[in-house]
Amino acid sequence: MKRNTWQREAVREALSSTEGFVSAQGLHMTLHGAGSPIGLATVYRALADLASEGDADSLQSPDGESLYRACTTGHHHHLICRNCGLTVEIEADAVEQWAKTAAAAHGFTQAQHVVDVFGLCENCTRAAAAAE
Amino acid sequence: MKRNTWQREAVREALSSTEGFVSAQGLHMTLHGAGSPIGLATVYRALADLASEGDADSLQSPDGESLYRACTTGHHHHLICRNCGLTVEIEADAVEQWAKTAAAAHGFTQAQHVVDVFGLCENCTRAAAAAE
DNA sequence: ACCCTTGTTGATAATGATTGTCAAAACCCT
DNA sequence: AGGGTTTTGACAATCATTATCAACAAGGGT
Ligand SMILES: [Zn+2]
Ligand SMILES: [Zn+2]
Ligand SMILES: [Zn+2]
Ligand SMILES: [Zn+2]
Numbered sequence A, B: 001m002k003r004n005t006w007q008r009e010a011v012r013e014a015l016s017s018t019e020g021f022v023s024a025q026g027l028h029m030t031l032h033g034a035g036s037p038i039g040l041a042t043v044y045r046a047l048a049d050l051a052s053e054g055d056a057d058s059l060q061s062p063d064g065e066s067l068y069r070a071c072t073t074g075h076h077h078h079l080i081c082r083n084c085g086l087t088v089e090i091e092a093d094a095v096e097q098w099a100k101t102a103a104a105a106h107g108f109t110q111a112q113h114v115v116d117v118f119g120l121c122e123n124c125t126r127a128a129a130a131a132e
Numbered sequence C: 001a002c003c004c005t006t007g008t009t010g011a012t013a014a015t016g017a018t019t020g021t022c023a024a025a026a027c028c029c030t
Numbered sequence D: 001a002g003g004g005t006t007t008t009g010a011c012a013a014t015c016a017t018t019a020t021c022a023a024c025a026a027g028g029g030t
Helices: A006-016 A024-033 A040-052 A093-105 A122-130 B006-016 B024-033 B040-052 B093-105 B122-130
Strands: A056-060 A066-070 A077-081 A087-090 A109-120 B056-060 B066-070 B077-081 B087-090 B109-120
Touching: A006 A024, A006 A040, A006 A066, A024 A040, A024 A066, A040 A056, A040 A066, A093 A109, A093 B093, A093 B109, A109 B093, B006 B024, B006 B040, B006 B066, B024 B040, B024 B066, B040 B056, B040 B066, B093 B109, B109 B122
Parallel strands: A077 A109, B077 B109
Antiparallel strands: A056 A066, A077 A087, A109 B109, B056 B066, B077 B087
16 A cells, blocks of 8 residues: 655655656755755655656656656656756657657557657747857 | 778677667777677777767766777668667658757757667567566 | 877776665555 | 545665776778
């Protein structure tokens, strides 16, 4: 049976009140900064649980860290600013269908997909142009 | 100036003669098995170079390892068996268009995308079912 | 062919994220 | 409240990757 602890709630709330993706380490630091004595291993476990229950979205940063984000609802993908971390959720029914059929067409089962777009958001694009 | 060493060639060839994606560690083991005394750090460096020169394709496995593959030509995506590493290249014009328009619609520039499908290939699916 | 400058190698240590351990603490049902 | 069971958290262990740095070798000039 799955029990309710203040730790899990703390992680869930810290995650929801975070804009964009965070690493487990990052969330742990945030929580500590707010005075919580929660342990690092617990943050890892809570995030893994949230992700496997579909309450959190996870992806791997380009340098191999696992990043998490509170999942609003349903399955979706992300448009991420590689400079400031701003994240926009994007729907992609077409992509879902494509992934499913592409996997099936080659006999693959238990298909999961990684679909994310990285770029520079409007602000960062302007900033980059100005710094030119 | 960039020099030519047998090590770099060895990595390039080992990579080309590999079906699917390999990790640096995996390639190093392969080379050792073939009698090469090449060092692990060198394999990492060579793969990173190949990737940055566009001669190799790199992606991150779901558990955070960096995987490499000899890059054939052109832009494409992959259907990867998470058990045996078998890789199938898949084209996806629809996805390319979607990625482009989704980024533009939110003011993002310099968009790149990560689109990969992981699953169990036909053989591994059968094997998994048999082991049940 | 020889030398010299400089990029490259590789054994090993260091890093850093993530996971395993396990006794103590917390939960929850009765 | 009591007790079986789950969860926690400090700490050790793992594991991929990167940094070190002295020894080495490629290749341009002589
Ligand atoms: Zn931005
Ligand atoms: Zn999807
Ligand atoms: Zn397979
Ligand atoms: Zn593409």
